[in-house]
Amino acid sequence: MLSDPLTRALDLRNTGQPFVLATVVRAEAPTSAKAGAKAIITADGVLEGWVGGSCTQPTVVREALRALQDGQPRFLRMCPPERMQGNTPGMIEVVLTCISGGTLEIYIEPHLPAPHILAIGHLPVVEALAALAKSMNYTVTVVGENATPEQFPTADHVQRFEMERPAAGLKLDAQTYVVVASHGNYDEPALEAALNSEAAYVALVASKKRRDAVLEYLRGSNVPAEKLARLKSPAGLDLGAVTPEEIALSILAEIVQLRRKPNAQPSPANHSLSVIQPPVSAATLPPSIMEMRPREIPTPGPGEALDPVCFMLVEIATARYKSDYNGQTYYFCAPGCKRTFEKNPAQFA
Template sequence: MSVLTRVDDLRSGRTPFVLATVVRAERPTSARPGDRAVVLPDGSVEGFVGGTCAESTVRTLCLRLLATGESTLLRITPTADSETVAEGVVTVGNPCLSGGSLDIFLETVLPPVLVHVHGDGPVARALVDVGRAIGHDVREASPTPPHDLAVLVVASHGRDEEPLLTAALRAEVPYVGLIASRRRGQAVLAALPVTDAQRARVHTPAGLDIGARTPAEVALSVYAQVIAEHVRAHEPAPPRTAVDPVCGMAVTIDESTASVVDDGTTRYFCGPGCRRTYTDDPKRHRA
């Protein structure tokens, strides 16, 4: 399967990823302009953007980008002393390279915000229309919230409210809103079989107070609140990292990371080369 075909599959499956594309390669490097790879939230890399050391650098930065949603140009060069960020370029020193440099564009691709709306009245229909107009993935609410659900808005005027609100709160959906008057909303919340802390997370009346009157204005106030609170699906936990004791690079710790246990401490490496260098003379590289 080609990388671009894999990209299409990931998009359709609502899987976050970073598309890494080599845009410049200075010899001697194993990568060539146009080489591509995708990096997934679990740290796995599919495709090719360079050798083991370059791939380690790409993985570490991509996992950071997945948490922020940003994209950047990554420059890997053996001449830089430390990581620097300037004008959209992250420069990382990599003494393991065989003399060349790599420029790799890292494009972070996050799925649209997933919104569930329950109800079939004017406000519910406006929530669907406005949400889709601003680029959200708006669908009918389901009894079991998907893992990446970011927003649930119940606008059914008393129909099947409690089960959906309860399921969303227990699943820790980031934004839960109920379209209701203040009095009725508080009555609905009081009947929910959840903790006080969970109950306090429900926005009711949902939306910012902008004096909304029409269904479209109410929908706009809800999405304004979602945007103001920077609501996204659950963000991945930041990756565990360590410093390679041989080359000084930051490396991501996962099942594929090269490592050795020395003197009761696990040391992690950008690749097998640095691990061999360390095991040949551990005392020289111990901090």
């Protein structure tokens, strides 16, 4: 028997578990439960406490689970047929044929964990999103390679991104809304982890060109098409946003729309219409461009290397992506370039 339902409710709330508090608000004798009786119903359908016997409990559990699904409270009236009041607004009436013949009115109150914003990256839009989401009572987690609590004072949790274990220590459940904005530093591993999770929303803040490159990489990583279709890019509603704060507002507005109007699913990344360009290399450049190489392709300075695939300059000390071939180390701006190189290193060496 549950001796203190309110303490149990507090424990569940503090651990982020969804539950329903059912309270008898009115009872007409003869009933086994009296006004003020309470019970806790957890997400697995277990009822703890007492709000009536075998005639009432199945109905209470059923309506409690429905309340957890839609987040809406309910007012139940369970009574014999002759006491039915008809279509009363705001009330669900259930006929009881128990021998006792009493009536119970029970309030079903769902308690869901606060929605969780998981922002991965270090762009100013992440700072703006963390502050705005927290002001709307979201739980906020920021993950970045050099993220600190001082940089994100409004976030509930701040942790470093682990390239080798991108999902390490992260909550990625159906109450989590993921926004990736790392400016190409670790978009691919972060998105691969998010798309393979139960996260309710996965968005990428990036240009169309960058988005297409990320999608190509994810396809090459064998992420299924149905999971890729979940990716939202551009992130947020089309509000014409320009500043980081406006972009953060458009993203949070889309998340609110998804939560409050579940049928209004966000449009996925428009990658089906995108043309993925093959990586540029010396072997694929036309002669006219090859003649321009000495003038157009940058020369690495001290501590820099040239990405052999896309010809971008890479800082050696902070390079995340590198590969060894024939005794030489090559450095890359992104995992897509590294993968392209490793498929045929002789083409680029």
